[in-house]
Amino acid sequence: MQRRYIYRFLEFFFVGFIMGVTEDLIAIHFATDAAITPHVIWVAALVALPFAIISELIVDWTHMKYLRKKWKQRFLTVKNTVDHKRKEVQKKAQSLVE
Numbered sequence: 001m002q003r004r005y006i007y008r009f010l011e012f013f014f015v016g017f018i019m020g021v022t023e024d025l026i027a028i029h030f031a032t033d034a035a036i037t038p039h040v041i042w043v044a045a046l047v048a049l050p051f052a053i054i055s056e057l058i059v060d061w062t063h064m065k066y067l068r069k070k071w072k073q074r075f076l077t078v079k080n081t082v083d084h085k086r087k088e089v090q091k092k093a094q095s096l097v098e
Contacts, residue, residue, distance in 0.1 A: 013056045020048030 024044035028034055 009056060012059065013052055016055055017045075017048055017052040020052050021045050024048055 021041070021044050024047055025036060025041065028040060028044065029036060034040060
């Protein structure tokens with residue numbers, strides 16, 4: 001589970017990071033007369049890095065919160081079903097004893 005979580009985090013982080021750098025470079029190209037040089041790419045990467053980290057952590061946090069809620073609902077549904085079946089069996093056993 002831990003390995004899958006780390007893999008998913010890195011996958012979405014790199015996609016977010018690459019998209020952030022690309023977005024910054026497009027904005028720089030159309031908003032200024034600056035040439036796209038390795039220095040400009042480096043600055044765009046430094047600007048995109050914290051946003052990629054923060055956005056990925058927010059997405060993971062909300063996703064895990066949703067999954068926990070869904071797992072809890074599923075657990076309660078199964079528990080209620082088991083309790084209901086147990087009560088049915090107890091009633092049948094009681095009626096057989098009488």
